[in-house]
Amino acid sequence: MALTLNAEQQMLKDNAKEFVRSNAPVSHMRKLRDTKDATGFSSDIYGQMAELGWAGIVIPEEYGGLGLGYLELGLVLEECGRNLVPQPLVSTVLLGAGCLLEGGSDAQKKDILPSVAEGEAVLALAFEESRRFSPYNVKTTADNSGSAYKLNGQKTFVLDGHVAGKLIVSARTSGEERDRDGITLFLVDPKAGGVKIERSTMVDSRNAANITLEGVEVAAGDILGEVGKGADVLDPVLDRATICLTAEMLGLCSQAYDTTVEYLKTRVQFDVLIGTFQALQHRAVDMFCQLELSKSVVLDALSSIDDDREDVAIMASAAKARLTDAARLVTREAIQMHGGIGMTDEHDIGLYMKRSAACELTFGDASYHRDRFATLKGF
Amino acid sequence: MSELETFREEVRTWLDENCPPNMRTPKDGSARLPSKPEEVSAWCRTLADRGFTVPTWPKAYSGGDYSKEQAAVIQEEMTRIGTMNPAVSFGTMMLGPVLLEFASHEQKLEHLVPIARGEIRWCQGYSEPGSGSDLASLQTRAVRDGDHFIINGQKIWTTMAHLSDWMFCLVRTDPDAAKHHGISFILFDLKSDGVTVKPIKLISGQSQFCEVFFEDVRALAKNLVGKQNDGWTIAKRLLQYERNMLSGLGGGGRRRGGRRRGQSEGRQRGNSGPSMTAESARRYLGTVDGKLGDLTLRDEIVQADLDQLGFQLTMKRSNEEAKTSGPSAASSMFKLYMSEMGKRRSELMMKVMGYQSLGWEGPGFSQEETGTTRGWLRGKGSSIEGGTSEIQKNVIAKRVLGLPSGD
Numbered sequence: 152m153a154l155t156l157n158a159e160q161q162m163l164k165d166n167a168k169e170f171v172r173s174n175a176p177v178s179h180m181r182k183l184r185d186t187k188d189a190t191g192f193s194s195d196i197y198g199q200m201a202e203l204g205w206a207g208i209v210i211p212e213e214y215g216g217l218g219l220g221y222l223e224l225g226l227v228l229e230e231c232g233r234n235l236v237p238q239p240l241v242s243t244v245l246l247g248a249g250c251l252l253e254g255g256s257d258a259q260k261k262d263i264l265p266s267v268a269e270g271e272a273v274l275a276l277a278f279e280e281s282r283r284f285s286p287y288n289v290k291t292t293a294d295n296s297g298s299a300y301k302l303n304g305q306k307t308f309v310l311d312g313h314v315a316g317k318l319i320v321s322a323r324t325s326g327e328e329r330d331r332d333g334i335t336l337f338l339v340d341p342k343a344g345g346v347k348i349e350r351s352t353m354v355d356s357r358n359a360a361n362i363t364l365e366g367v368e369v370a371a372g373d374i375l376g377e378v379g380k381g382a383d384v385l386d387p388v389l390d391r392a393t394i395c396l397t398a399e400m401l402g403l404c405s406q407a408y409d410t411t412v413e414y415l416k417t418r419v420q421f422d423v424l425i426g427t428f429q430a431l432q433h434r435a436v437d438m439f440c441q442l443e444l445s446k447s448v449v450l451d452a453l454s455s456i457d458d459d460r461e462d463v464a465i466m467a468s469a470a471k472a473r474l475t476d477a478a479r480l481v482t483r484e485a486i487q488m489h490g491g492i493g494m495t496d497e498h499d500i501g502l503y504m505k506r507s508a509a510c511e512l513t514f515g516d517a518s519y520h521r522d523r524f525a526t527l528k529g530f
Numbered sequence: 531m532s533e534l535e536t537f538r539e540e541v542r543t544w545l546d547e548n549c550p551p552n553m554r555t556p557k558d559g560s561a562r563l564p565s566k567p568e569e570v571s572a573w574c575r576t577l578a579d580r581g582f583t584v585p586t587w588p589k590a591y592s593g594g595d596y597s598k599e600q601a602a603v604i605q606e607e608m609t610r611i612g613t614m615n616p617a618v619s620f621g622t623m624m625l626g627p628v629l630l631e632f633a634s635h636e637q638k639l640e641h642l643v644p645i646a647r648g649e650i651r652w653c654q655g656y657s658e659p660g661s662g663s664d665l666a667s668l669q670t671r672a673v674r675d676g677d678h679f680i681i682n683g684q685k686i687w688t689t690m691a692h693l694s695d696w697m698f699c700l701v702r703t704d705p706d707a708a709k710h711h712g713i714s715f716i717l718f719d720l721k722s723d724g725v726t727v728k729p730i731k732l733i734s735g736q737s738q739f740c741e742v743f744f745e746d747v748r749a750l751a752k753n754l755v756g757k758q759n760d761g762w763t764i765a766k767r768l769l770q771y772e773r774n775m776l777s778g779l780g781g782g783g784r785r786r787g788g789r790r791r792g793q794s795e796g797r798q799r800g801n802s803g804p805s806m807t808a809e810s811a812r813r814y815l816g817t818v819d820g821k822l823g824d825l826t827l828r829d830e831i832v833q834a835d836l837d838q839l840g841f842q843l844t845m846k847r848s849n850e851e852a853k854t855s856g857p858s859a860a861s862s863m864f865k866l867y868m869s870e871m872g873k874r875r876s877e878l879m880m881k882v883m884g885y886q887s888l889g890w891e892g893p894g895f896s897q898e899e900t901g902t903t904r905g906w907l908r909g910k911g912s913s914i915e916g917g918t919s920e921i922q923k924n925v926i927a928k929r930v931l932g933l934p935s936g937d
């Protein structure tokens with residue numbers, strides 16, 4: 152696959168840009184934040200996104216989606232990233248629907264995927280239990296009691312956890328705390344007895360929740376995939392979600408970069424544009440280089456999913472490590488180069504750094520992915 | 531016993547007898563008792579009566595006429611019992627020293643005494659919307675009218691203006707002179723008619739700085755410090771004191787912005803135990819055979835700790851050198867290095883805390899955690915306030931390294 156967009160992809164990206172610009176610029180996110188919106192994103196805007204087909208981009212046509220690729224979804228997320236649009240695409244489409252597509256039965260897919268594609272369902276994947284990305288670190292237990300399972304444990308950092316209509320929960324049916332084997336995925340009704348969901352207020356104003364499960368009963372029919380083989384589902388799903396998140400990160404740091412370069416071209420000190428100072432010029436060029444590499448790596452990582460390449464996991468780590476570093480560099484430099492105004496809440500640039508901080512840690516930070524890259528490469 | 535040790539005994543006894551229990555950390559290490567603002571003010575007055583709030587200032591201005599060494603002893607003894615010096619402020623650390631050098635006796639009497647006694651809080655009216663790094667381009671005008679100057683214009687990023695009583699302010703008194711030559715340094719009461727203070731919210735969610743507008747504000751001409759149109763010299767000297775304060779020099783132990791976790795750690799300890807970051811990492815991530823399991827993070831923490839060690843030793847060396855041969859070249863880098871080092875350490879703490887570093891407020895995060903996150907955000911300003919890192923580097927390159935400059 153080429154590292155350039157074809158005509159349709161370019162059109163999708165342009166349309167997404169236009170949609171976001173006119174419907175959900177940064178002021179939209181600000182308003183949700185300042186009004187402490189209970190949902191944390193606009194259902195109305197998300198409904199419109201779904202009408203444009205975004206929620207169903209990677210869902211096959213037989214389940215009501217468009218059956219397009221992850222590249223297309225990435226392009227949309229990139230544009231959302233540029234304007235920090237809160238939306239549940241990662242939680243619902245990439246993680247939730249992703250698990251169903253990867254491991255769900257036909258009945259489960261038929262039951263849930265069409266409403267995802269329509270933008271009606273919000274899903275959340277409750278898989279994290281520790282303070283850093285660690286998908287096999289599952290202490291939550293699932294005890295088999297006849298035809299049902301009983302879930303007990305605590306999940307953290309569950310994206311969109313407090314608004315999801317359906318949870319997918321990882322729990323241990325066998326093995327030790329950090330074993331890859333023995334993890335099972337369950338479809339859980341958030342209203343079921345014993346489920347306690349507490350929303351967290353995050354630095355990027357996005358949604359996350361802590362979820363406690365106390366003797367939650369789940370029917371055997373609500374197991375997603377095979378018992379004990381949850382990691383076989385989680386791994387590819389998390390790789391795809393990671394890659395698509397890097398597309399959002401590409402958008403957010405491209406915008407932070409554009410805003411900053413624009414500022415260098417308008418702000419005057421010492422009777423000249425501050426962009427004439429080489430100390431700043433050189434660092435702007437460093438950012439430019441990082442962004443160019445980032446673009447290529449994200450595009451190739453997205454394509455690796457669509458082309459069903461065997462190096463998706465490697466590309467996921469390559470992309471996440473790079474984008475974590477790039478987004479960190481660009482958003483921190485952006486504040487510094489804005490001077491005092493960059494420290495204000497009123498200016499948008501700080502919001503980019505806050506979102507970046509959350510993205511940097513989501514699905515593993517740069518060290519995690521560099522380490523994983525080495526492992527996957529066999530050294 | 532050396533003279534200094536005798537002095538230490540005296541200070542120790544005096545503090546023991548005079549420092550109220552709720553102004554110090556109890557000997558058994560339990561939490562300090564709560565205190566009311568009036569009690570803090572009373573403690574401040576008690577200290578001031580003894581000349582301990584600004585020990586090196588002359589007695590005539592509520593100082594103690596103590597030597598630098600004695601002042602250090604007072605500071606050490608206060609730290610030892612965990613008490614604070616409530617007078618420490620922009621007044622004691624920035625304005626006071628320049629008044630001592632440039633102000634008239636009357637001005638000193640009028641302004642230094644309330645500073646020493648913690649009665650008047652000062653803010654710094656330097657930056658303007660169009661004049662940050664290029665401070666000397668400032669436009670706020672002051673025109674003489676009898677016994678007054680009439681001030682019009684605007685300041686911005688004025689830290690704590692909304693909680694301050696007076697401002698020390700740079701104004702343009704001669705618009706026709708070259709930009710460094712038409713500036714004056716003037717003091718006025720923020721309650722004067724025509725002053726409007728509007729707090730600005732920071733990315734950390736706090737409002738620590740403000741916009742301040744002046745519309746025909748009448749400032750008494752007798753409060754102009756130094757010569758009219760010669761304020762730049764004073765302005766620059768004050769910036770030196772500010773940079774010392776921001777780099778943790780100059781004692782008093784309070785830097786702008788108050789709490790900035792992770793930045794000043796290790797200052798009171800020797801080199802024996804692990805740093806606070808290392809301790810946090812142990813707490814958050816656990817250990818394997820006593821070592822941090824994550825070797826990359828371990829390495830990064832060591833790097834930060836070694837930077838800190840090198841920095842502390844350099845400050846110490848610089849202080850020692852200063853006693854014999856005047857300010858050392860190294861002191862020019864302190865503000866720059868301190869702020870950049872502090873920012874790196876905050877980033878590292880975020881990494882150590884993982885998802886717990888992403889909290890803003892409410893359930894799921896401890897106060898310490900959200901405090902660290904907000905400190906990380908606030909800390910980004912450390913390399914901007916008091917002259918940006920870029921400006922510091924420009925100055926050091928030119929003045930200290932002697933590199934040729936374009937202008």
Ligand SMILES: Cc1cc2nc3c(=O)[nH]c(=O)nc-3n(C[C@H](O)[C@H](O)[C@H](O)COP(=O)(O)OP(=O)(O)OC[C@H]3O[C@@H](n4cnc5c(N)ncnc54)[C@H](O)[C@@H]3O)c2cc1C
Nearest residue numbers: 428487488490491656657662663687689911915916918920
């Ligand atoms: C938290 C905080 C507290 C503050 N408190 C006060 C206060 O109490 N009183 C007060 O008067 N001011 C205060 N300031 C203002 C501070 O002094 C200015 O923000 C600072 O001097 C930078 O000015 P500026 O914001 O206009 O940025 P600019 O000067 O516009 O700088 C923008 C960018 O250009 C860079 N730049 C500018 N000139 C050059 C050059 N020649 N070479 C290379 N790079 C250059 C800067 O480094 C910066 O990265 C505070 C600022 C902050 C962030």
